[in-house]
Amino acid sequence: MTQKPDLGLLSLVRPRKLVSALMLGSALTMALLPQVLPAQEVVTPVQALTPEQSPVEMRPLSFADLAEQVSPAVVNITTSMLVAAPGGNNPAEGTPFEDFFRQFGPRSGEQAPTQRANALGSGFVISADGYIVTNNHVIADADQIQIEFFSGDSLPATVVGTDPNTDIALLKVEASDLPYVEFGDSSETAARVGDWVMAMGNPLGQGFSVSAGIISARNRALSGTYDDYIQTDAAINRGNSGGPLFNMEGQVIGVNTAILSPNGGSIGIGFAMSSEVVSGVVGQLREFGETRRGWLGARVQAVTQDMVGALPGLENARGALISDVPEGPAREAGLQAGDVVLTFDGATVTDSRGFVQMIGAAGADQTVTLGVLRDGETFDLAVTLGRREEAEGQLTPQGLPTEQSQYEGLGLTLSQITPQIAQQFNLGTDTGLVITEIDPASEAAARGLAVGDVVSDVANTPVATPAQVEEIVTAARESGRTSVMLLVRRGGDPRFVALPLE
Incomplete structure (x- = not known):
């Protein structure tokens, strides 16, 4: 049986150094899964310690209680798909017999030989009736998906919906009364840099493995418009993709997705998509089977410090600058190029990236209120958002030329x-x-x-x-x-x- 290659390799080139960012994806089936122990009785999570205790005392003595509490809701995911056989139509490619097989092998137009490949990933149950969250790249192109539970039971799963933009997929198994976990608060005040976290998953096909660390950084962006990754030094490897990142209360604050590594293994730089993003995506996938993000119909850019003197009424670099307003909801509402959006439905807009994420999270057909700065004056503007998925790729024609000078x-x-x-x-x-x-x-x-x-x-x-x-x-x-x-x-x-x- 052929192993499925990891298709999520992303190379980041920096001066004098090549660093590989490997989407954890489906781990190669490198070893037999160990014997799975029966689910244990649920116990209370680790209790928070008071600030009066010394730094040494504030470190948890053990993650065992927390691991025992949440393990029944974490799953291994095995996918299966048909792939082209090595060498395609010519099994002797690169050998002295290459020309012979090219002449007498399958004729042009004949289907290349295929074989079935398996791969592994991770996920977690979010409802008693069998909804399961994982990464999109874990199940992409799979025609069979099997879920293995901590108890040792196994069930087939179907795909409810996927979102490649955030690399999130929602699966469903036919079951009831399943142990499940809930999303927690991944905001900067609740999940701070330095807070303890615990990752669970199926690294390198070893099954139901636990690692612990801290939140190393927040608000990391790798490649996507809606990226909001939590960086952690908890050990994450191939096969951990789609697994949960827990806070100390046993709530999911992130979905383990990628690592930065020069060799393909964990070096303590892992990334989990924040639950603030994931929970919204999962909600739409569960309701509609697809995402329905809000669309403003305007191009935006960051406000830099050198722009402050050119924008009357702006004391510092903040908000999102509107750089273009083609046909769409923004133009219909009266938004203009040069406007600076300072608030979104009462929430402060700190930068353009956060503004784009606010729009997407608001959802299609929602009416929102923008706080706008224009020519030194501020005012509110109501905008009914369109749907981004329907509007992507639309362009607006430009005007006509005039005389030369x-x-x-x-x-x-x-x-x-x-x-x-x-x-x-x-x-x-x-x-x-x-x-x-x-x-x-x-x-x-x-x-x-x-x-x-x-x-x-x-x-x-x-x-x-x-x-x-x-x-x-x-x-x-x-x-x-x-x-x-x-x-x-x-x-x-x-x-x-x-x-x-x-």
Whole structure:
């Protein structure tokens, strides 16, 4: 029987060092599972110790009671699928007989030989009637899924729904009165850096293994828009994917998903998707069989410190800056490019990443209230969100060209877009002004602007001619501003850049 390869390899290249981030995924069946012991009687979790006790006394003497409490709800997951046989249609590939088998082997169009491969992962039960959470990459492409419980019983499972964006899957077995665990609070106040945690799962096919450590860091992002990973030094290896990360009350605060490692094994840098994200995804999968995230229909970017002087009414770098408002819910509600969103339904928006996560978590067709800063004034704006899954990939056409001329200033030369210039710089738009020259010693160059970038707005005002830019920059200087904001597009992607007024 062929082992299923781990398909979640992600290489992160850093200066002078290659680090592999391995999605734990389905562990190779490397050894027989040990004999599973019967479930034990549920006992109370480890009691929290008082701050008056010494640091040595505050360390738990044992995780045994906690492990015994939650073990009956943790499961091993075995998946099975058909894969192409090694060598495909030519089993002699790479040998002196390669040409012989190519000539007399299966003819073109014939199906390549296949065989069945098994792989392992982890999961946990969240309801007495058999709903089970795991990672999407644990069960992806599987045509058979078998759940092994701590008691030794085994049941087949079906897929309720999956979310590749957060790598979460929801399974279901036909059962009743199953032991289960609940999601806990994974917020920064409840799950702090330095707090004890315990991981459980099926590392390297060994089955029902426990490891413990602390929360090493929070709010880690690996590759996804909705990433909110808890970093832990609890030992996590291949096969732990989909397993729970517990707090000391026996609640799930994360789903073990990935590790950073140069060799494929645990070096104490593991990542668990926070329960705050997972519980929302699981709720939608359970209700709809799919995710239905909210969609604002606007592009956003981070507010940086150098932008503060160009945004009246903003004292420090906070909130989310709206960089583009194509057709969609945001435009219908009156949101504009250059607006800074400070609150979302009363909750403070600290940065653009958190804002995007708030929108997605709110769900489709929900009406939310945004606290907006515009031209130094704040006001509330009600927006009815669309559904992201339906709206992804939609684009809005741009405007029309005007006459040619140039503006020189701010370390830039801006030219109107003619058909010839559009062809020269391979532009997908003819609205705005294109940067045709840039002073390499200027702040514009230092902040990443380049020849071929398109400036569509200056100080939140659309520009079509260099004369408009001159007028806006002059007015900004006379008003005492120290910098001016440019909306710059590169390859169709917009971002704001604040440039100092010389």
